[in-house]
Amino acid sequence: MLLLILKRIVWAIPVLFIVATISFGLMRIVPGGPFDEEKSLPPEIIANIKAKYHLDKPIPEQYLIYMSRLVKGDLGVSYKYVHRTVNDILGDAFPVSLQLGIFALALAIMIGIPLGTIAAVNRGGKLDFLAMLVATAGISLPGFVTGALLIFVFGLWLKLAPVALWESFRHMILPALTLSLSPAAYLARLTRASVLEVMEKDYVRTARSKGLSSAKTVIKHVLRNALVPVLTVLGPLTAIVITGSFVVEYMYAIPGMGRFFITAVSNRDYDLIMATTLVFAVLLVIANTIVDVLYTVLDPRMQVKG
16 A cells, blocks of 8 residues: 555656646747736836746746746746745635535535435436436536526525635535536436446345345445446546636635636736646645545455556
């Protein structure tokens, strides 16, 4: 187990290096720059600003400066948020996005896996039809539509939860629910297909022939093996949910990474965009490592192969 984790850490180094290099290159290829909209400033001042941030140097030299800072843990400075470094911005915004993402992922798992299991057990029945109808709607509707519906119903009409800001646990409910619906729907469909496949196995038929109840058969023999394919998508899904809440954060006025990322893209804030991309890559590596560890818990054959 420890060897697996160490291997993942070693492989993460070149992966992050490649991600940093590609993101740096894309930022320089995209037309425009962080100070192109400063029409009111004289060219001399624009030149001084670019010199301050080393943007007047050749691109290879800019790349070396960026990578040397990155190795030291310095993610750079923001060109639009004056007197604030990218480390400071992410230090304030990332914990908010992390809390929202973890809460939303927990909701997605608690909703999606039971919903898919119920649909598989009642294959062809009314519960199956209803569960898949909900799952299809959850996948089809974009986040800004479900978010607007939740705000109207639970925030403005029923007044059960606040619709903006980030001040207490109650403020987390609607954003987390909005963010969790699409992943929950995807997990429900995947769980249903996986459970149906496992239910056709010989050892499940043997358990039923011995008089084991349907509930015990599903819990003890079916779910453990059916969740292995589900774990495969939980790795990237975790990173996507935690860092992909940009629209949801913008809708609910949450001070997370989403607001900064959106403004960074529109303002060509190079260092902030590249840092957000790196955060996504790090989370993806961590999530996939955790998934690989959970594989060995659910399926002991993975340990034998290892």
